[in-house]
Amino acid sequence: MRRICTLSALRQVTAAAVLALLAGVGTASATGFTPSPTPSAPPASRPAAGPEDATAAGSRPVSGKNPSAGPQFKKSGSTWRVITPETVLSNTVTDADGDKSTLTFEVWTTDANGKPKTQVKLTDANPYGVLVSGYVASGKPASVPVPYGKLKPGVTYTFHTNAFDGSLYETTWSPWANFRIEPYVTFPAPQASSSIDPVAQKIIEFTRTDPGPALPTLRKDGTTLKAPTHKRTCGKPDAQGHKLCIELNPRSKKAKNPVRAPAPVGPVVELVDWCYGKPSGKDYMTRTEACLKTIGSGTLIFTDTDPEKPALGTATFNIEQRIKTYPNKGGSGSNFAEFDQQIMLVPTHIDPVLKGVLRRPEVLGQRSP
Numbered sequence: 001m002r003r004i005c006t007l008s009a010l011r012q013v014t015a016a017a018v019l020a021l022l023a024g025v026g027t028a029s030a031t032g033f034t035p036s037p038t039p040s041a042p043p044a045s046r047p048a049a050g051p052e053d054a055t056a057a058g059s060r061p062v063s064g065k066n067p068s069a070g071p072q073f074k075k076s077g078s079t080w081r082v083i084t085p086e087t088v089l090s091n092t093v094t095d096a097d098g099d100k101s102t103l104t105f106e107v108w109t110t111d112a113n114g115k116p117k118t119q120v121k122l123t124d125a126n127p128y129g130v131l132v133s134g135y136v137a138s139g140k141p142a143s144v145p146v147p148y149g150k151l152k153p154g155v156t157y158t159f160h161t162n163a164f165d166g167s168l169y170e171t172t173w174s175p176w177a178n179f180r181i182e183p184y185v186t187f188p189a190p191q192a193s194s195s196i197d198p199v200a201q202k203i204i205e206f207t208r209t210d211p212g213p214a215l216p217t218l219r220k221d222g223t224t225l226k227a228p229t230h231k232r233t234c235g236k237p238d239a240q241g242h243k244l245c246i247e248l249n250p251r252s253k254k255a256k257n258p259v260r261a262p263a264p265v266g267p268v269v270e271l272v273d274w275c276y277g278k279p280s281g282k283d284y285m286t287r288t289e290a291c292l293k294t295i296g297s298g299t300l301i302f303t304d305t306d307p308e309k310p311a312l313g314t315a316t317f318n319i320e321q322r323i324k325t326y327p328n329k330g331g332s333g334s335n336f337a338e339f340d341q342q343i344m345l346v347p348t349h350i351d352p353v354l355k356g357v358l359r360r361p362e363v364l365g366q367r368s369p
Contacts (some may be wrong), residue, residue, distance in 0.1 A: 033129045039108060039116040043162035044169045048126040049102045053167040061101040061163035063174035064092030064141075069159070079114075079156065080179035087151055087181060090143040091161045091174055093136060099165040100135040103142040106173075107151070107159040114178055116158050122150050135166075153181040201286040203274065208283055208294065215248055215296060237305050242312065245301040248319075250294065271342040272322040280318075292321040298345075302354065313351035320344040 036046065044052050068090050069080035093101045106128075108116035121129035133142035142161075151157060158178045163170040211217060217226040234245035270276055275291035278284055284291040298319050302312040325331075325339040 032127055033121045033124075034127050035119045035121075035129070036106065039119075039160075040173075042171070043104065043164075043173060044171075046104070046106070046128045046130060047164075047169070048128045048130045049104050049132045049164035049169075050166065052164075052169050056167035058099070058165075058168070059096035060168045060170055061093055061095040061099065061138075061165045062170055063103060063161045063163050064094070065175055067091040067159065067161055067174050067177040069177065069179035076180075076182075078178060080177060082179055082181045083183055085148055085151065085153060085181055085183070087146040087179070088143055089131070089146065089159055089161075089179075090141050092139065092141045093161075093163045095138040095163075095165050097165075098138050100137055101142075101163045101165040102135055103133045103144075103161045103163055105131045105133070105144050105159055105161050107146070107157050110156045110158050110178065114156065114158065116176065120150065120157065122146055132164075151181060153183060156180045201288070203284050203286055206283055206285055208292070211294070216250055218250070218294065232301075234303075241305045243303050243305060245303060247299045247301065248296055249299070250296040270322070271324050271340055275320070275322050288325045288327070290321075290323040292323070295319040295321055297348070313354040314349070315347065315351065315354050316349040317345045317347050320346075 069082050070088050070090070071083060072081075073090070074081055089105045089107075091103055091105075093103050095101050105122070107120040107122055109118045109120060111117045119129060122131050123129060126132075131144040131146065133144050136142045156178055157180070158176045160173040160176050162173050207218060209217065216224045216228050219225045228248075231249075232245050232247045234243050237243050272289045272291050274289075275284070275293075278291055278293060280293045283294050296319060298317050300315045300317075302314070303309075304312065321344070322342040323339055324342075
């Protein structure tokens with residue numbers, strides 16, 4: 001799906017993209033996948049990071065004792081909970097000689113007891129199906145992004161690492177770390193029947209029953225059924241004591257569609273091409289697409305930690321959302337049932353002191369199964 005609803009979510013996606021650029025790959029050529037016969041096979045038997053020099057002097061590098069998976073790199077019990085199929089695996093690596101080292105990451109499915117069962121092929125870059133990080137300084141974390149589609153949501157996996165400093169491999173693997181992909185998105189039970197024609201793509205108006213804790217729940221006539229549980233959310237202060245907060249407010253049904261400024265890099269791409277011309281303050285859908293225009297507006301508030309001081313400046317944006325589903329491979333090009341979600345941020349007011357923060361409409365998004 002294409003879902004970027006908060007600044008923190010945007011930072012997560014940006015961080016994942018940076019990790020993908022920085023991580024290295026294995027050096028062995030692809031000659032077909034050879035699964036490991038046993039989880040305890042010695043690291044040197046799977047030299048995806050390069051050939052070992054048995055005559056080399058010096059200390060062998062060592063993996064860290066706490067391998068982790070993310071984002072957000074948070075555990076639920078003893079298992080790392082990953083919120084996106086674009087999984088990032090990480091562990092620290094040290095070398096007593098101070099040499100830079102890589103880490104090799106090997107992933108397995110698990111049995112009913114959470115123990116390694118079958119090795120998962122993560123790449124075609126080497127015959128061992130493992131991922132290899134780039135070189136990092138001793139004591140630093142090494143990470144690899146797992147290619148999309150290699151891991152499935154709802155399945156518990158486990159992984160371990162071994163280190164290589166360009167000459168010598170670690171003699172043992174790191175401890176195992178279990179992880180499971182559990183995206184934020186959950187779906188209700190399917191309807192037994194529907195009044196929507198399964199063939200015709202008729203646009204209908206509908207009312208969302210649960211817009212989230214920051215916006216009111218509305219009745220069909222537009223009146224408020226339930227007030228929001230919280231309105232303003234703030235981040236941590238920076239080094240100067242400044243904070244960035246965001247407030248969400250419902251969109252007025254009388255609000256007009258904003259006039260978009262021309263983008264210097266080309267026109268904004270519409271995920272749902274019929275959505276833009278629809279009146280604001282309402283939500284629309286077909287069998288496979290949705291156009292949400294009741295999300296409202298978001299106000300960014302740049303403030304000081306001193307409550308007596310006025311805000312440094314504010315910027316307000318209208319927020320709209322589009323959703324497009326791909327129920328089969330012919331629509332998305334993958335074997336997953338996927339959907340894209342597009343968030344449209346259109347500036348309506350920016351204080352002069354914040355000039356240049358955002359000069360044109362922004363389109364944010366990410367695909368998920």
